[in-house]
Amino acid sequence: MLRVKVGKSLGVWDWSITNCDACLLEIEDPSETVKCNYCGATFHPDCYKNLKNTKSSCPKCRVSLYE
Ligand SMILES: [Zn+2]
Ligand SMILES: [Zn+2]
Numbered sequence: 001m002l003r004v005k006v007g008k009s010l011g012v013w014d015w016s017i018t019n020c021d022a023c024l025l026e027i028e029d030p031s032e033t034v035k036c037n038y039c040g041a042t043f044h045p046d047c048y049k050n051l052k053n054t055k056s057s058c059p060k061c062r063v064s065l066y067e
Contacts, residue, residue, distance in 0.1 A: 021059050022047035038063045 018027050021041040027033050034048040035041065039061035043051070048065070051058070055066040 018042045020044045020047050022051060036061060036063065036065070 018030065018033060019025065020027050020043050021036075022043050025044075027042060027044055032045050034043045034045050036043070036058045039058060041058055041060040050056075051065045055064070057064045
């Protein structure tokens with residue numbers, strides 16, 4: 001069951017347990033994981049939105065997530 005898409009292209013879904021690279025907490029619902037297009041860092045949709053809204057860069061690869 002795929003949920004609402006956040007951002008642009010989301011890349012491949014990863015169904016293993018992952019941690020959010022922004023808040024470092026476990027992502028409990030993998031179907032809602034948002035990935036960095038460049039390094040594959042995983043984020044909660046809300047964390048990804050926060051990064052974008054604050055014009056921050058990806059914590060892993062430092063690419064700007066702000067469009
Ligand atoms: Zn998070
Ligand atoms: Zn990245």
